Amino acid sequence: MSFLWDLIQQSQLSKSAQRTGGLEERVIMLEAQLAHTQRLLHETLMRLEQRLGDDLNGDGRIGP
Numbered sequence: 001m002s003f004l005w006d007l008i009q010q011s012q013l014s015k016s017a018q019r020t021g022g023l024e025e026r027v028i029m030l031e032a033q034l035a036h037t038q039r040l041l042h043e044t045l046m047r048l049e050q051r052l053g054d055d056l057n058g059d060g061r062i063g064p
Contacts, residue, residue, distance in 0.1 A: 003040050010036050 014033050021029070049056050050063045 003043050007037070007040050 010033060014029065045057055046064050053062060055062050
C-alpha cells in the first residue's frame with residue numbers, strides 16, 4: 001500500500017508548495033503532480049485487475 005502513502009505525501013507537498021512560488025513554479029509543480037498521480041492510478045488499476053481477475057480498463061488483458 002505504499003502507493004497510497006505516496007499519494008498522501010504528494011498531496012501534502014503540493015499544498016505547501018501552492019502557498020509559495022510564482023506562476024511558472026506552480027505550473028511545473030502541478031505538471032509533476034499530475035504525472036505522479038497518473039503513475040499511481042495506473043499502478044492501482046493494474047493491482048486491482050490482478051486482484052479481481054477482471055479487465056477493468058478495457059485493454060483486452062488483465063494486469064500489466
